[in-house]
Amino acid sequence: MSDRGLERERGRERAGGSEGARGGEGERRGAELVVECLAAEGVRHVFGLPGTTVMDLIDALARQDAVRYLSTRHEQVAGFMADGYSRAGDGGLGVCLASRGPGAANLSIAVQNAHDESVPMLVLVGQVPGSLRERRSFEEMDVVAAFRPFCKWAVEIHDGERIPELLQRAVRTAVSGRPGPVVVSLPLDVLQARVSARPAPRVRFHAPAPDADGVAEAAELLAAAERPVIVVGGGGIGGGAGGATAAGAETAGIEAAGAEAAHLALAEAADAPLVTTWLRKNAVADSSPAFLGALGYGAHDVTDRTVREADVVVALGCRFSEFTTKRWTLVPAGAALVHVDVDAGELGRVHLPRVGLVSDAVAASRALAAALGAREPGARQSGAREPGGDPAADEARAARRAARRESLRREYEQATELQQAVDGAGLHELHGSKPGSGSGTGSGSVGGNVGGRGRSTGGTVTSHALTRGVRRLAETEGVILVQDVHTFGPWVQRFVPFDRPRSYYGSAGGAMGWGFPAAMGMAKARPGERVVALSGDGSFWMVAQDFETCVREDIPVVNVVVNNFSYGNTRDRQRFAHGGRYSGVFLGNPDFAEFARLLGGHGIRVTSDDDVLPAFEDALAQRRPCIVDVVQSETEGLPEGLQPPKAR
16 A cells, blocks of 8 residues: 555544544535535645644545645645646646635735636635634634635635535636636634535536627628737637636647647638737647747747737737736737637727627637638628629738738748857846856766855856757657746747647746746646746745655656846846846855755756756656756846846
8 A cells, every 4th residue: 555545544544434524324524525525526636734724624635535635835835736737737626725824825826826827726725713703813814805806706604504505616616717716715613514415516617609790790800901910818728727627637638739720720711920928839839830929028029020010910818918018019009909708807908809709719719710711702701792892802912911921930930040149138248257158067966066146156057058958848748848937938938939739838927936836736637747847046946845745745847947046037127227236136056956866856957058958858767856957157148139128
């Protein structure tokens, strides 16, 4: 019997068996009913931290096998794991658990990030019993009031008989429409109460289809366009961020491929280039002739220009975020906008559309492609020839669109070539040093020491060499790349193509420390694939304690730590916006590879360009958690010509 199985068996013995704990026939404790409801909804894992008000729930989880509880070292990590679990699309809904007060507060960063990115998540929070409320009892907190501003719904259950009604409603709310986190507060007396209620059947709602008249109007705009563009956001990517939860885990890969095919079919029917929103670059394969990259921080000029010059913009499941739109300056005022979203509240929030469709983005793409395909040149959607219509003019316009798209695609392909001459953004010139100038000690070695303000005194790795290695990872079958918030991100944005669906995930919510725990959650959801987290040293060190969780739970995540001994994003802003006056941004770091070995994992330290690829091959060959400590100069910067956006 495995250690985990033995632990569950001992839990049953201590509790006297689940039937003994229930008391009378048909009765159970509220905590047991919560677990039964989770199982009925297809939940497989709960990530959390023990605490007084959730011990009954953890005990109930330990006495059954359908839903497994996994302890982390910090509640924020549990929340980010649930986020990654949901995004991965194979494991169903991500669920996290924390006790009252401080435990709940520690979860808040993960909840806010999921809310900002429309990621479904069920957040279970313990609460003081009703008899102690409003007395400022130990760790008492108004959970609903605290979380309501940054979650889709928050509710506290006061009657154990209503657990199925409210808890299962919370699950449906999280995964329906525009997905998002839902917080459920569970008072201790409700979890301990004897109840007779039973779980309700699992139900999922169908997404709305587009209005036929709206589709016809949008098709006419596209047919008459000279410079159309299609923008695919997170809501247009199938098989993740709730898609699999709604459709069934076994369909996630099919759903993602179907979404890609639908959007590309629309691009072909409209002779339009296709771009994605920030950090959603593998909504379609990079090699697709219609694809021109991702918008946002680090986007190529050709990608931005395709939108700036457009006369018709079709936005599928996007909310025109600040970074994607260059602070709402990208979409031209004179362009006709067709905006598709499942949430009617998003239509017109930023840009007023000519045509607004409350619809699932994939269904809308299919409907628009079909409408364009059925349209006769020079005729309206009904098939009746438009008075004065000119089929030859329509065909000539279509030819011009296709030629323009081909020209833009060639420009994009040239821009994404990784030239050996590409260097950092020039920070080394300020300090009189050159990235990568030191001599390397090789993968798996201890490498250079840390001196001064956290500077590596040994060899370092250039961003160009690291990008080459990450490109190789992206090409490797069965590898999922998870990108945290770090200075190296724009290199991935510009120079790393992704051709496999559901092989790349990035957080646009801005929460440092997301990448590693999210990768842990994805690894639990998709155990047959290898998950590689790409983090900066600042982000990784915020959650590094949970590398022990990876080792304890045998989660074989590879953590590539881009170690430039600094908060790189802030450092770059201080260089450009504050005249190079650096304050509070340079760090002293340990040897992360040795840290991995101390905790029982595999550690590799890379201090030369030549050793990047061998280190990655070594890491993937391991079947245990691994840290690849990629040592860079503290002056290694952004791709040439790129500056961080000004603070506002």
